[in-house]
Amino acid sequence: DAKTTQPPSMDCAEGRAANLPCNHSTISGNEYVYWYRQIHSQGPQYIIHGLKNNETNEMASLIITEDRKSSTLILPHATLRDTAVYYCIVRVKTGNQFYFGTGTSLTVIP
Amino acid sequence: DARVTQTPRHKVTEMGQEVTMRCQPILGHNTVFWYRQTMMQGLELLAYFRNRAPLDDSGMPKDRFSAEMPDATLATLKIQPSEPRDSAVYFCASGLVLQGGRGNQPQHFGDGTRLSIL
Numbered sequence: 001d002a003k004t005t006q007p008p009s010m011d012c013a014e015g016r017a018a019n020l021p022c023n024h025s026t027i028s029g030n031e032y033v034y035w036y037r038q039i040h041s042q043g044p045q046y047i048i049h050g051l052k053n054n055e056t057n058e059m060a061s062l063i064i065t066e067d068r069k070s071s072t073l074i075l076p077h078a079t080l081r082d083t084a085v086y087y088c089i090v091r092v093k094t095g096n097q098f099y100f101g102t103g104t105s106l107t108v109i110p
Numbered sequence: 111d112a113r114v115t116q117t118p119r120h121k122v123t124e125m126g127q128e129v130t131m132r133c134q135p136i137l138g139h140n141t142v143f144w145y146r147q148t149m150m151q152g153l154e155l156l157a158y159f160r161n162r163a164p165l166d167d168s169g170m171p172k173d174r175f176s177a178e179m180p181d182a183t184l185a186t187l188k189i190q191p192s193e194p195r196d197s198a199v200y201f202c203a204s205g206l207v208l209q210g211g212r213g214n215q216p217q218h219f220g221d222g223t224r225l226s227i228l
Contacts, residue, residue, distance in 0.1 A: 032214045043114075043201050043219030044153070051214070087153075091214070097143070097166070098217060100153035 004088045009105040012082075018075040020104050022088030025069040032091045033064060034098065035073045037084040044087065044100070047073065078108045112136045114220035116202050122226045128190040131223045133202030134183055142185045143203040143217060144170075144177055153201070159185065160207060192227045199224050 005023040012018040024033065034049040048055055048062045050071075055062045061074040075082055087103040115134040123129060135142050143158040157167035162179040170177065174193070179185045189196055203217040 034216060036216075041221075041224075043203075043221045046216040046218060049214065049216060097155055097158065099155065100145075102152055 004090055004101050006086075006088050006101065006104045008102065009107070011107050011109055012075075012078045014080060014108050014110050015077055018078040018082065018106060018108070020073040020075075020086050020088075020106065021070065022072070023070045024088070024090050027068050027090050029068075033062070033068075033071050034089045034091060035060070035062065036087045036089065036098075036100075037082075038087070038103070039081075039084040047086075049091075078106075080108050080110065082106065083108045112218075114202055114204050114218055116200075116220035116223050118223055119221065120224045120226075122228065123192060124228050125193055126191045127227075128188065129192045129196075129225060129227075131187045131200050131202075131225070133185040133187075133204075133220060135185060135202070135204030136218055137183075139204035139206050139218075141205045141207045141217075142179060143205070144185070144187050145201040145203065145219075147199045147201060147222070148197075156187070156200075192225075194227045197225055197227050 032049050032051050035047040036044040038044045048057055048060050050062045050064055064071045085103040085105050087100050089098045117132045141160045144156040145153050146156055147153045156170040157177045158165055159179050176188045199222040201219050201222045203219040205217040206215045
């Protein structure tokens with residue numbers, strides 16, 4: 001299983017873009033990168049996922065480097081409600097298990 | 111939006127009692143996962159099912175924990191007898207996995223059962 005490394009915490013000013021990095025240097029060719037977030041007392045919420053191309057949806061953008069060894073989740077205009085722990089996950093090849101690491105605690109500051 | 115539903119949301123009981131947690135996966139999903147979250151260990155995978163059959167329960171203490179899927183709309187996680195160290199938030203998630211285990215569909219989580227064993 002590819003291990004992911006994320007900074008333990010980050011701050012972001014409200015209204016600015018939040019850029020959350022993730023390293024996954026041992027990722028295999030057919031493993032996807034997923035991002036989830038967990039707001040206090042709620043279950044993890046799916047944000048976005050990708051394989052090699054950059055992806056965008058209504059919540060965020062995912063930028064994956066060409067060598068696929070790292071990625072960045074971008075929240076384009078952070079709000080106070082985006083304060084949460086963000087998990088970067090590489091999906092195992094079979095079984096669809098997700099292994100959550102310790103994530104990045106993002107605090108959006110007014 | 112379709113959601114994974116977990117009951118109860120909160121459970122407080124005394125050591126030694128049986129605890130049953132229930133999960134209703136999203137309709138059409140064929141894979142159900144049970145996770146446990148504590149401050150010390152973070153999110154841990156306990157067990158998961160595909161098409162109601164258990165595929166992996168290696169993360170679950172076998173002597174006191176059991177997980178079942180009586181039908182496609184209900185998954186249960188039981189602890190008997192419960193111990194204080196079982197206090198945690200238990201999450202259920204469901205997803206759709208294609209034939210042969212392939213596919214990239216995300217899992218969707220419920221809001222968990224917060225369990226306190228006194």
